Amino acid sequence: MATTGDNGDLLPGGICVLGLGLIGGSLVRALDSRTTTFGWSPSEGTRTAAAADGVDVLGDLDAALERADATGALTVLAGPVTSFPSVLRRIDAVAPTLALTDVASVKAPVETQVAELAPQARFVGSHPMAGTAQSGWAAGSADLFTDAAWVTTLTEDTDPADWAAVAAMALATGARVVPAEALAHDEAVARVSHLPHLLALVLAQVGAAGGTLALSLAASSFRDGTRVAGTRPELIRAMCETNRDSLLDAVDDALGILGVARGSLASTGSLAKLAEAGHAGRMRYDAGPGTLVPVTLQGADLIEQLLSIGAAGGHVTGVGAGAGGPVVRAHFPTDG
């Protein structure tokens, strides 16, 4: 169990992926040689395309859930968040105690939905921090998750075995697993994923308002700064609007910092404070979490240990079976 991505014998024998868009489709491809996978899609076009690429794909949701239940497969909610309530109701009706995860970009609202609509499911939320401006089955690839952070959410009630199955799946795709509480995840991604989308949209709009000359002079700072504004608007909305409370805090921070800089530029002509603080922020990002050392986690307070790893900037590199529950290998920052 020495290498990243090692997941011992805890990788589920089957993975049922509900929704075969960019993320679900990439997941099926990434796990193809590692375990048995099968999928469900409500779209006939997607089913046809996925089947042509060799995927075992069903059009009947209940049949997919029954098969997951009968084979002990881990089921993954990989459709839009707006589809979750109806799917969760089918789970509660057909296979209420399924091992279940999701790959949505917000975690606290999903945790609440699952608790309400499929309360018996053995649920552990997750979120792979990977994507492209493209979407749909055709946009997926087996290496989408390679070296990406894959958040797995924990509560004090999480069964370590349920978490280990989700972690093993994520590790099998080549991702590094970051344990976190759902709300901490939502606050973090509001700042480093959702706010970047809003600022890209603002910049694209202000740039285009400058007209043809402005756009013809735009170079790499504008191109990079607006890249994610090329994502389909409905996907940006689905991601950002579902994380409203955390995103509002991040937007207020951005408005406050930009407003203060505006006042300073207007009154004194100086952007010193913004330039120094922003540069320091980027340098801190570039520096990363520092030197990582391997550690082994196990025991009754495993969940607490896992959350400490994630909060410090570390990540899980392997999971295996031990006498008293999962044994977890992780990388922990020495100065974390």
Added chain:
Amino acid sequence: MATTGDNGDLLPGGICVLGLGLIGGSLVRALDSRTTTFGWSPSEGTRTAAAADGVDVLGDLDAALERADATGALTVLAGPVTSFPSVLRRIDAVAPTLALTDVASVKAPVETQVAELAPQARFVGSHPMAGTAQSGWAAGSADLFTDAAWVTTLTEDTDPADWAAVAAMALATGARVVPAEALAHDEAVARVSHLPHLLALVLAQVGAAGGTLALSLAASSFRDGTRVAGTRPELIRAMCETNRDSLLDAVDDALGILGVARGSLASTGSLAKLAEAGHAGRMRYDAGPGTLVPVTLQGADLIEQLLSIGAAGGHVTGVGAGAGGPVVRAHFPTDG
């Protein structure tokens, strides 16, 4: 005169580059095989490094200006904008009627400075839209300007022959030449170059404020959105603070758009307006100016014709000598 970069016989027989940082150093390298170049730097370290790379470099500013005057070389202000007043005073004292350009990122303030401090100089402002987060002689490269937009500024008093010399130099580096009025340039770059830097600084600061977990979850949207925050703060300040008036307008637009989006998200939960308008802006940028057709410009209203080309998203591809003044080849958008 069929290919981009063709500049007929109008490329000056000598180019004197004052300042050998990223832009000046790249200019010397790019022109090396095309015409005679020599440079000046106030920094002994820069002179030593440039000389070791084969550059004819002087440490005495007056001597460089006298040589430019005697040989009819085009002189390029390539140092920081803050150095311009002292250099312009030496020009006015030593070689007042020099052919002169600059490569600063703001144009109207420089035009004003030159008119005040070196009023007899045959000045045409310019700005290559190229750069990296690095700086200094060592960061330069001969291909920095390849396919970049290189703005050349025009007033109703510009002598077309002076403009053509600057355009020929820019074309010789592989850039496409965009004619514009100084203020129109400043308003455009505030939106597509300076505002991107401010938003990158804001995003880097908000992201870092999210702590270690947030930074460990940051993926490509944060990385791309904060890239230029890695530029040295003093370079960002020099660029943005000198374009204060136009930048304030762009910042106010950004604050207004983000503020309205914030209100909509808080009150109705919707980001539809921002998502649609921002996406449309990026799509317009991606679409570019449309199909370009070759045109030839010449005659008494050449300056007016050149400004029309730039405003429409076109660019100059070649300059040559004609009986009645410069003959200009350009690409003009068919739907511009």
